[in-house]
Amino acid sequence: MNYLKLFSVIFLLFPLTFFPQDRKLEASSKVVTSHQVTIKNKLISYTATAGTQPVWDKEGKVIASLFYTYYERSDIKDKSNRPLIISFNGGPGSASVWMHIAYTGPQILKIDDEGFPIQPYGIVPNENSILDVADIIYVNPVNTAYSRIIESDTTKKVDTKQFFGVNSDVKYLAEWINTFVTRSNRWLSPKYLIGESYGTTRVAGLALALQNQQWMYLNGVIMVSPMDLGIKREGPVEVANRLPFFTATAWYYKKLPPALQQKDLPDVLAESENFAMNTLTPALIKGGFISLAEKQTIADKMAYYAGISAKVIIQNNLEVPYDYFWKELLRDEGYTVGRLDSRYKGIDSKDAGSEPDYNAELTTWLHEFTPAINYYLREELNYKTDIKYNMFGPVRPWGEWEENHVGENLRLAMAENPYLHVMIQSGFYDGATPYFEAKYTLWHLDPSGKLIDRLHFKGYRSGHMMYLRHADLKTANDDIREFIKLSTPKAGQAAKY
DSSP, X not given: OOHHHHHHHHHXXXXXXXXXXXXXXXXXXXXXXXXXXXXXXXXXXXXXXXEEEEEEOTTSOEEEEEEEEEEEETTXXXXXXXXXXXXXXXXXXXXXXXXXXXXXXXEEEOBOTTSOBOSSOOEEEOTTOGGGTXXXXXXXXXTSBTOEEOOXXXXXXXXXXXXXXXXXXXXXXXXXXXXXXXXXXXXXXOEEEEEETHHHHHHHHHHXXXXXXXXXXXXXXXXXXXXXXXXXXOTHHHHHTTHHHHHHHHHHTTOSOXXXXXXXXXXXXXHHHHHIIIIIHHHHHTGGGSOHHHHHHHHHHHHHHHSSOHHHHHHTTXXXXXXXXXXXXXXXXXXXXXXXXXXXXXXXXXXXXXXXXXXXXXXXXXXXXXXXXXXXXXXXXXXXXSXXXXXBOOOOSOBOGGGOOHHHXXXXXXXXXXXXXEEEEEETTOSSXXXXXXXXXXXXXXXXXXXXXXXXXXXXXXXXXXXXXXXXXXXXXXXXXXXXXXXXXXXXXXXXO
């Protein structure tokens, strides 16, 4: 047989099957498609732009390119009053996939009403999307999604420190946003940032960087499941702040005493918060000098609110770690509970131990999100590439943690800009960025108390990604709509004190 001839025929018939295309990222690319979706019983026409936009160094050389997806209503010509929302997820190192196809975007992944995966996988219209009231761009930082560093034969190796750090991340993204806003002619539009998890660190820092480095002023910053933003909470305060999350999770699994279990969750959490602030914190301050009698009394009350025994609380010196709680609460039933969302249960190799084998919620989310985003971008938005979509990209080591002052940066941005409002959205069952820690962040964001009227908190009966629960998907998007109304000044209203 003439194998060379046969090989040539196969190549001509199936070139893409046997020979993958060049995997180098294009610095600039754009694919625009037209769509419709029904939101709040109204048919909305929009365009979706999936593409890449460069990152330049000081000499003007392209050193990276960021992949983005931009949704824009096509029936509104005057954009001067049309809000633009710039969306980031976290990690650091996470693609902007979670809020994109599960929260605010016009299409969302197919899951059950509580957020668990179902087959066949797919995408369905999002009747709760905020696209009716705002255009949205989902930005993927370097090494996430299709975004990549770009090195050429004529340039030296790109220094990753200019991307992978608290402040360097903010710096290059602020410049990138400036370019996008200019290219898309959105300078007149009211602008908002929304970030989730580490994305809240990112958007808190960007609020000031955009004002002071790009001279771009915002109307709002939305922080979904926020991190500490550099606001310290150590020792007794940090320990006591854990309890309300324990209470929420124990209530969900019906592990609280009948007197608490029969009450609604917000009422139970109010009691737990009060105990944590006004009784538990002062007791913990005493450390090893607390009396045995008081220690027992405190442990009994903690057990009352946490759903675990006073004995194990005393064994942990009243300082029950999160991972121990995830292992302990359902230990007798043979399950662990999730870190990012304690409504999810896991199974370990053994019931003994002090921490779960794995994060039950994260494995579930990767199960449902990964096929959905890979299908959606390629088949629905027609963006075709052989570059791997990084749900989590290589961004380590991540630096500048000791220089994390983004909370103070956000406060200063608000002080400088009377238009700027901030809203926090948190799920009660989030044990990674707990809702009570988020409240603490909000309370300490502005020590003067002068900005309190522009600081807002919303809580939900779900976890880190509260929008995965269908009831909260609707409520949380409606809360964003109200936040946009609240932070939109009346025509002619000056930004002044």
